[in-house]
Amino acid sequence: MNETHEDQAGSTYDVVVLGAGPVGQNVADRARTAGLTVAVVEHELVGGECSYWACVPSKALLRPVIAVANARRVDGARQAVTGALDTARVFARRDHYVTDWDDSGQAKWVKSIGADLFRGHGRIDGPRRVIVTSDQGARRTLTARHAVAVATGSRPQLPDIPGIQEAHPWTNRLGTDSSTVPGRLAIVGGGGVGAEMATLWQGLGSHVTLLARRNLLPRLEPFVGELLAESLSRSGADVRIGRQVTSLTRPDPAGPVTLTLDDGSQVEADEVMFATGRAPNTHDIGLDTVGLTPGSWLDVDTTCLVNGLAGGWLYALGDVNHRALLTHQGKYQARTAGDAIGARAAGSPVDDAAWGDHATTADQHAVPQVFFTDPEAAAVGLTAEQAAGAGFRIKVVDADFNAAQGADLYADDYQGHARMVVDLDREILLGVTFAGPGVSELLHSATVAVAGQVPLKRLRHAIACFPTVSEIWLFLLAAYRRE
Numbered sequence: 494m495n496e497t498h499e500d501q502a503g504s505t506y507d508v509v510v511l512g513a514g515p516v517g518q519n520v521a522d523r524a525r526t527a528g529l530t531v532a533v534v535e536h537e538l539v540g541g542e543c544s545y546w547a548c549v550p551s552k553a554l555l556r557p558v559i560a561v562a563n564a565r566r567v568d569g570a571r572q573a574v575t576g577a578l579d580t581a582r583v584f585a586r587r588d589h590y591v592t593d594w595d596d597s598g599q600a601k602w603v604k605s606i607g608a609d610l611f612r613g614h615g616r617i618d619g620p621r622r623v624i625v626t627s628d629q630g631a632r633r634t635l636t637a638r639h640a641v642a643v644a645t646g647s648r649p650q651l652p653d654i655p656g657i658q659e660a661h662p663w664t665n666r667l668g669t670d671s672s673t674v675p676g677r678l679a680i681v682g683g684g685g686v687g688a689e690m691a692t693l694w695q696g697l698g699s700h701v702t703l704l705a706r707r708n709l710l711p712r713l714e715p716f717v718g719e720l721l722a723e724s725l726s727r728s729g730a731d732v733r734i735g736r737q738v739t740s741l742t743r744p745d746p747a748g749p750v751t752l753t754l755d756d757g758s759q760v761e762a763d764e765v766m767f768a769t770g771r772a773p774n775t776h777d778i779g780l781d782t783v784g785l786t787p788g789s790w791l792d793v794d795t796t797c798l799v800n801g802l803a804g805g806w807l808y809a810l811g812d813v814n815h816r817a818l819l820t821h822q823g824k825y826q827a828r829t830a831g832d833a834i835g836a837r838a839a840g841s842p843v844d845d846a847a848w849g850d851h852a853t854t855a856d857q858h859a860v861p862q863v864f865f866t867d868p869e870a871a872a873v874g875l876t877a878e879q880a881a882g883a884g885f886r887i888k889v890v891d892a893d894f895n896a897a898q899g900a901d902l903y904a905d906d907y908q909g910h911a912r913m914v915v916d917l918d919r920e921i922l923l924g925v926t927f928a929g930p931g932v933s934e935l936l937h938s939a940t941v942a943v944a945g946q947v948p949l950k951r952l953r954h955a956i957a958c959f960p961t962v963s964e965i966w967l968f969l970l971a972a973y974r975r976e
């Protein structure tokens with residue numbers, strides 16, 4: 494059951510990592526760099542949800558949809574893009590990026606860093622011990638001298654609605670690995686998954702009905718969801734905000750599904766997808782053997798050490814700690830925690846003060862996120878509502894992208910909006926949000942400004958090139974001065 498290198502150090506390791514998604518792989522790498530021996534346990538595919546059913550396949554599928562939408566925004570190019578997407582080629586492109594759901598390349602990488610990979614389901618069995626059970630039922634005990642790092646990720650959270658099981662709903666799994674386009678697709682949930690999946694499947698030719706009980710992308714500034722709802726509607730999707738599903742019926746599993754909504758109306762579709770949030774993969778990892786509650790999100794300190802557990806040996810990284818369910822943020826936690834584990838094992842000082850080498854301070858102040866919708870949505874830090882709620886004295890500054898000539902040259906009649914939230918006491922940025930074509934690549938400038946707490950007086954000297962979409966910064970800063 495194990496794919497170990499020949500001189501494997503028995504079944505005692507410095508660090509045992511549960512889950513070989515992007516986060517598990519990164520903490521393993523960092524612990525190896527610190528000179529520690531590492532075992533990695535994986536019960537499905539090395540690479541995790543991110544590589545096979547989330548970030549990678551969804552972005553591989555979305556890219557052609559967005560590329561065509563952007564070409565159609567440019568006169569002269571528009572005339573060259575007249576046909577429908579070649580869905581067979583789009584799915585083939587996705588299959589390439591998920592390596593046909595074959596994880597041998599990533600398994601090889603785990604071994605290349607000098608970690609030992611154990612295939613099977615990992616369960617904690619008391620402090621510093623993990624039992625791995627293979628598909629064939631063989632058990633192996635792994636003991637961790639210094640740390641067990643839980644990076645088991647999350648799975649879809651389905652609401653308890655009558656008829657949901659019989660409806661055989663899609664989740665992010667079929668939403669990213671299907672190679673057929675349903676004629677009509679109903680999507681429940683308007684968060685990141687629902688918004689991207691609606692963009693994707695409408696773009697691939699489904700007629701999408703998107704049912705959201707609140708604004709779309711409700712964690713971002715409200716203008717983002719409004720622009721997205723308008724754009725999806727323009728593309729032919731039926732977007733219903735403020736609606737809930739009360740029941741589903743699907744008498745024939747191969748036939749259509751009918752959703753009944755809270756206003757009594759019904760939606761018939763060929764498939765229904767639930768994108769209603771995530772639950773942590775902690776229900777069956779032995780948390781009860783160390784006094785923690787199975788199925789709970791794991792509460793951690795700034796080094797990702799689980800709070801309230803004696804001995805300082807259990808770390809939780811990535812989706813399972815519920816800080817920010819994003820691959821890049823989980824990998825940041827993994828780099829930080831891996832270094833902290835290394836420092837603690839060596840008896841070296843741990844720098845866990847704010848913005849220190851062993852602190853995940855950005856989790857609180859500067860989480861960047863991009864939704865690959867049309868228009869793209871990109872945000873870092875706090876929204877105006879969050880900043881005001883946290884007690885900051887703020888100024889909210891807005892600008893439309895079409896003020897910037899660079900944006901108009903990028904896309905004729907560029908539709909997009911930007912907002913920055915200024916901390917008036919320190920004159921730094923607390924948050925920045927962009928919505929518009931191509932803004933995903935603009936976000937890092939805002940992330941540097943927010944994480945770096947760059948004074949606005951200095952930001953004035955960070956000049957955006959003419960004529961680029963980044964010129965939006967000039968208009969945001971000018972609006973701040975004017976007001």
Ligand SMILES: Cc1cc2nc3c(=O)[nH]c(=O)nc-3n(C[C@H](O)[C@H](O)[C@H](O)COP(=O)(O)OP(=O)(O)OC[C@H]3O[C@@H](n4cnc5c(N)ncnc54)[C@H](O)[C@@H]3O)c2cc1C
Nearest residue numbers: 512514516536541542543547548615646811812818819820
């Ligand atoms: C549709 C969709 C699109 C997304 N797009 C993006 C995006 O574009 N950008 C972004 O930053 N984030 C995106 N996310 C979020 C991102 O997928 C997660 O934040 C990320 O996968 C978390 O990484 P992880 O390593 O914590 O968990 P996972 O990727 O879920 O990996 C966990 C691993 O642990 C294994 N495992 C679980 N339990 C056990 C056990 N007991 N024993 C052994 N192995 C176990 C699993 O099999 C899995 O391989 C998206 C999510 C979804 C659903």
Ligand SMILES: NC(=O)c1ccc[n+]([C@@H]2O[C@H](COP(=O)([O-])OP(=O)(O)OC[C@H]3O[C@@H](n4cnc5c(N)ncnc54)[C@H](O)[C@@H]3O)[C@@H](O)[C@H]2O)c1
Nearest residue numbers: 652682683684685686687706768769770771818863864865
């Ligand atoms: N590009 C990206 O970075 C990207 C893309 C997709 C997802 N993600 C991340 O993955 C995580 C999971 O995304 P998600 O969209 O599944 O979760 P989410 O929590 O972001 O959104 C779920 C949405 O479903 C709604 N909802 C919950 N129960 C409902 C019900 N019974 N009926 C109708 N609506 C209901 C919620 O109000 C919420 O708006 C998020 O943290 C997200 O940021 C990231």
